[in-house]
Amino acid sequence: MNSIHLHAGQRRKMVEEQLGDRGIKDLRVLEVMSRIPRHLFTLDSLQHRAYGDTPLPIGENQTISQPYIVAAMTEALKLKGHERVLEIGTGSGYQTAVVAELVAQVFTIERINALSRKAQQILEGLGYSNIVFKMFDGTYGWPDQAPFDAIMVTAAAKEIPEALIKQLGDGGTLVAPAGDADKQKLMVLTKKGDRVSKREIGDCKFVPLVGKYGWPEK
Numbered sequence: 022m023n024s025i026h027l028h029a030g031q032r033r034k035m036v037e038e039q040l041g042d043r044g045i046k047d048l049r050v051l052e053v054m055s056r057i058p059r060h061l062f063t064l065d066s067l068q069h070r071a072y073g074d075t076p077l078p079i080g081e082n083q084t085i086s087q088p089y090i091v092a093a094m095t096e097a098l099k100l101k102g103h104e105r106v107l108e109i110g111t112g113s114g115y116q117t118a119v120v121a122e123l124v125a126q127v128f129t130i131e132r133i134n135a136l137s138r139k140a141q142q143i144l145e146g147l148g149y150s151n152i153v154f155k156m157f158d159g160t161y162g163w164p165d166q167a168p169f170d171a172i173m174v175t176a177a178a179k180e181i182p183e184a185l186i187k188q189l190g191d192g193g194t195l196v197a198p199a200g201d202a203d204k205q206k207l208m209v210l211t212k213k214g215d216r217v218s219k220r221e222i223g224d225c226k227f228v229p230l231v232g233k234y235g236w237p238e239k
């Protein structure tokens with residue numbers, strides 16, 4: 022059997038127990054996560070843990086986020102299908118795939134070239150043609166392509182970079198972790214005209230957002 026079709030039972034269980042039972046309601050998010058072969062985005066040696074309830078290492082000291090966090094962040098964006106979305110932190114490309122299934126186009130930035138290249142290879146291999154990749158410091162955003170209908174940041178800074186909030190279009194939603202290096206709040210920002218409203222949707226622990234408007238490189 023082609024490896025894309027493996028683990029369907031584990032995926033179904035992941036969606037039911039880790040997502041549905043914990044309050045994820047967006048049926049489109051649940052449907053795409055029951056289909057996307059998450060095991061292809063993990064290290065070969067960790068494929069057997071791909072559908073577990075945890076983040077996993079992906080090399081370069083980075084992680085693929087826990088399935089629940091991927092679902093909660095995606096649901097928070099209330100995606101309908103027409104959107105152009107900016108993602109900061111391509112990582113393994115798994116979250117990129119989830120969003121790409123739900124919108125018109127995804128612009129994704131990763132600062133570690135090896136991760137960006139690997140994610141690109143996997144996503145193109147799976148047939149995604151609505152993702153544009155960039156290797157750069159994502160704390161600057163992608164000004165040439167702004168405004169975006171939605172922005173997702175998958176690494177944590179003390180404060181959400183102003184440059185990203187500026188690049189959010191009117192009526193747009195941004196989801197990002199913000200807080201200390203070892204613990205953050207998952208924040209949802211909504212822009213209406215000049216007003217930006219903020220709410221917290223839970224605790225989280227992300228790897229650092231490293232760059233000009235994030236944490237300094239060690």
Ligand code: SAM
Nearest residue numbers: 085110112113115116131132159176230231232
């Ligand atoms: N969403 C990813 C997935 O599904 O695999 C997980 C992303 S991982 C938690 C965070 C990623 O953000 C890492 O790959 C890290 O290198 C990247 N990152 C950190 N700072 C960045 C920056 N300034 N610009 C772009 N990417 C950054």
